[in-house]
Amino acid sequence: xxxxxxIGSGTAGLQLAYALKDDFDVTVLHHEEPDEVRSGRxxxxxxxxxxxxxxxxxxxxxxxxxAPQIRTIHFQLGGQKLFTGQLTGIATSTDQRIRFADAMEDxxxxxxxxxxxxxxxxxxxxxxxxxxxxxDAAGKAGPVASFPVDESLTPFRTPQRKCIVGYxxxxxxxxxxxxxxxxxxxxxxMFEIPAVTSNGRATILFIEAVPGGALDAFVGVKGPDAxxxxxxxxxxxxxxEIAGRIDPAKFALIDDNAYLLTAVTPAVHxxxxxxxxxxxxxxxxxxxxxxxxxxxxCNTASYAAEQLYETLLAHADADWDESIGSEYWNRTxxxxxxxxxxxxxxxxxxxxxxAELLMQAAADQNTADRIAHWFEDPTQAYRSFFExxxxxxxxx
Ligand SMILES: Cc1cc2nc3c(=O)[nH]c(=O)nc-3n(C[C@H](O)[C@H](O)[C@H](O)COP(=O)(O)OP(=O)(O)OC[C@H]3O[C@@H](n4cnc5c(N)ncnc54)[C@H](O)[C@@H]3O)c2cc1C
Numbered sequence: 001x002x003x004x005x006x007i008g009s010g011t012a013g014l015q016l017a018y019a020l021k022d023d024f025d026v027t028v029l030h031h032e033e034p035d036e037v038r039s040g041r042x043x044x045x046x047x048x049x050x051x052x053x054x055x056x057x058x059x060x061x062x063x064x065x066x067a068p069q070i071r072t073i074h075f076q077l078g079g080q081k082l083f084t085g086q087l088t089g090i091a092t093s094t095d096q097r098i099r100f101a102d103a104m105e106d107x108x109x110x111x112x113x114x115x116x117x118x119x120x121x122x123x124x125x126x127x128x129x130x131x132x133x134x135x136d137a138a139g140k141a142g143p144v145a146s147f148p149v150d151e152s153l154t155p156f157r158t159p160q161r162k163c164i165v166g167y168x169x170x171x172x173x174x175x176x177x178x179x180x181x182x183x184x185x186x187x188x189x190m191f192e193i194p195a196v197t198s199n200g201r202a203t204i205l206f207i208e209a210v211p212g213g214a215l216d217a218f219v220g221v222k223g224p225d226a227x228x229x230x231x232x233x234x235x236x237x238x239x240x241e242i243a244g245r246i247d248p249a250k251f252a253l254i255d256d257n258a259y260l261l262t263a264v265t266p267a268v269h270x271x272x273x274x275x276x277x278x279x280x281x282x283x284x285x286x287x288x289x290x291x292x293x294x295x296x297x298c299n300t301a302s303y304a305a306e307q308l309y310e311t312l313l314a315h316a317d318a319d320w321d322e323s324i325g326s327e328y329w330n331r332t333x334x335x336x337x338x339x340x341x342x343x344x345x346x347x348x349x350x351x352x353x354x355a356e357l358l359m360q361a362a363a364d365q366n367t368a369d370r371i372a373h374w375f376e377d378p379t380q381a382y383r384s385f386f387e388x389x390x391x392x393x394x395x396x
Contacts, residue, residue: 001025002316005131007119007144010096011046012284012301013137014103018059019309021112023316027131031118034101038198041257043096045165045193045204047179047295049376050089052302059309062106064099067092068194068201072178073372075358076241078185082362084178085372091179093204095167095197119144128278133320135281135308137301140264142286147269153340159263160291160347161188164207164218166231167195167258170250171203171242179295179375182239185349188215189293190239202254205231205242208293211263214238224256266290268340271304271332272325279320281328283308288336290343296378300339307331338382342374345385354385 002024006013009030020026032040047070048056056063070091075082108114119127121144127134136145173194174180180192191206209215215238221230232251236243253259267289271282282288284301311328318324345351350358361368374381 002132002320003027003130004133004135005029005127006135006137008137008139008142008284008286009100009104009114010043010137010139010284010301011298012139012305013135014100014107015056015059015061015302015305016135016137016283016309017107017112018061018103019305020312021107021110023313027113027115028104028107029115029117029119029127030104031116033116034104037104038097038101039257040097042165042167042260044260044297045093045191045195045206045292045295046096046099046298047091047093047193047375048302049091049299050087051376052299053089053092055302055306058306061103063092064094064196067094067196068177070178070194072176073375074174074178074180075361075368075371076180076182077358078183079240081241082358083365083368083371084176085361085368085370087372087376089376091376093193093195095195095202098196098198121146124275124280128276128280131278133279133281133312134275135283136286137283138286140285140289143269143282144286145273145275145280145282147271147273147282147287150268150270153268153337154266155344156266159211159265160344161208161263161293162211162216162218163260163262163264163292164209164215164231165204165260166227167197167202167204167254168228168231169202169252169254170247171205172245172247173203174245180242182242184215184238186210187213187238190215190242191295192242197254197258199254202258205235206292207234208291218261221261224253224259227259228253264289264291266340266344268336271329272322274322279322279325281308281325288340290340291347293346294339294343294378294381295375296339296343299378300336303335304332335379339378342378342381342385351385357384
């Protein structure tokens with residue numbers, strides 16, 4: 001059997017391991033054991049929309065039966081409620097700590113090898129000598145391999161937002177249960193997302209703060225108690241609708257590691273390179289890194305993982321060389337361009353026609369549902385932002 005080494009045991013690496021394990025000899029190179037992942041720091045928020053769930057089902061990834069069933073997206077502009085859009089399918093949200101740890105153990109039982117250790121660029125010579133193919137799915141800490149940057153899809157040199165995430169108890173959910181997005185022009189956004197964790201249900205409060213703006217209020221905040229106290233203060237000051245659903249006596253992080261302060265500089269790399277005659281393919285954040293503002297990172301990682309798998313399967317017996325890498329990139333590029341340009345645009349002041357569309361959605365359920373669908377299919381969002389400026393009425 002041909003051998004494949006996957007660097008990283010996150011969204012992309014694990015879906016790929018499930019997809020590839022029956023046709024190839026797969027080794028996952030990871031630097032955290034399942035128990036470390038389970039008891040460690042939250043990594044992200046993670047809404048898996050219906051197309052991602054369908055891809056995961058196709059490769060028989062286990063699903064968490066307690067995960068919230070997300071059917072709606074609520075949208076506020078400043079203090080004004082605009083609309084609630086219906087998704088076309090159910091989305092779910094499972095704390096990556098349990099999801100990744102459970103999947104690693106499940107795959108190991110199924111014969112996938114796991115090799116512990118943090119991989120660096122210096123390890124690539126040895127890996128290239130031992131595997132027929134390497135997949136770099138090291139996430140936003142990556143890439144490990146030197147994939148060239150695609151400058152046309154990499155316009156920023158600094159993060160456009162600071163990402164501030166906490167998983168909380170003590171918040172009455174929005175009704176009907178769903179994701180709530182509050183846009184505060186010039187200041188940032190607040191995302192409220194239900195999730196299942198090992199401590200039961202939580203509500204994620206996820207601030208995307210414009211650096212230096214009013215929501216960028218966590219500089220110097222250290223420790224879980226100080227984080228929770230600052231979050232409550234920020235919500236009470238800037239987000240009265242959410243504050244009205246918080247019971248201050250019960251408001252607390254779901255565990256001491258359930259908070260995160262980070263920032264992402266978006267970057268797209270050409271996802272293939274040869275190393276000493278061995279092909280290295282990139283998948284997920286290591287090569288397609290976007291700001292989390294549109295909640296697409298897991299969905300993009302899952303999309304690219306399926307494209308990578310299908311490319312390899314179509315050439316299971318061929319030479320794995322640059323032409324395979326080029327075919328994988330040609331397959332993924334239109335989607336990556338769409339999700340990247342939409343996401344980058346969302347970090348900037350909204351174009352006039354999009355602001356008008358949001359207002360139209362407040363009066364028209366069809367438009368509200370179409371906007372909710374952007375998050376399931378970012379190519380539709382791309383069309384609305386960049387290709388349909390003059391289309392009236394908004395087509396179904
Ligand atoms: C604040 C925040 C909020 C987000 N919210 C959402 C959301 O709502 N919806 C959504 O779809 N996406 C969201 N994302 C993005 C999403 O989490 C990622 O895009 C997604 O997990 C990418 O999958 P991946 O496999 O590329 O990376 P990851 O899931 O991060 O996995 C990378 C893996 O590689 C391992 N690793 C790293 N370096 C090495 C190394 N040198 N050697 C060995 N192993 C290594 C890591 O331990 C990890 O297991 C968010 C991200 C952030 C930061």
